[in-house]
Amino acid sequence: MKQCGYCAKEIDYHHQYCCDECEKNALIFFNDEKKSERIISIVNVLGFLGVMLGGLAAIIFDASIGSFVCSGCLFLLGIVFLFFPFAPESIINKFKIKKSIKLIRIFAAVLLALGLILLLLGFFVF
Numbered sequence: 077m078k079q080c081g082y083c084a085k086e087i088d089y090h091h092q093y094c095c096d097e098c099e100k101n102a103l104i105f106f107n108d109e110k111k112s113e114r115i116i117s118i119v120n121v122l123g124f125l126g127v128m129l130g131g132l133a134a135i136i137f138d139a140s141i142g143s144f145v146c147s148g149c150l151f152l153l154g155i156v157f158l159f160f161p162f163a164p165e166s167i168i169n170k171f172k173i174k175k176s177i178k179l180i181r182i183f184a185a186v187l188l189a190l191g192l193i194l195l196l197l198g199f200f201v202f
């Protein structure tokens with residue numbers, strides 16, 4: 077059975093979406109994705125690099141400064157994924173748009189939680 081490209085409801089083979097609402101939402105999604113593509117990839121690279129640099133700094137330089145850098149980058153990534161919940165195409169194909177947005181938001185929440193934990197560790201433990 078084919079699934080609606082937005083909400084993953086089962087539909088017949090002649091349609092791509094189950095209703096006008098889903099088609100409209102999907103168009104908005106792809107449009108927004110295209111517009112924010114570049115910003116997201118730049119922030120992703122910077123964020124992950126920052127996390128790695130922070131980790132390195134924590135090991136060789138100063139644990140609390142390193143963890144602050146890491147947590148700052150995790151917050152940055154978490155906020156970006158929260159407001160720009162665009163999953164890679166393979167995930168969208170598998171779960172359809174609606175669920176992929178939810179998955180990315182959960183991922184964002186995990187990043188924010190990790191950032192918070194590191195921040196607290198930097199303050200109170202290291």
Ligand SMILES: [Zn+2]
Binds near residue numbers: 081083093095
């Ligand atoms: Zn639908």
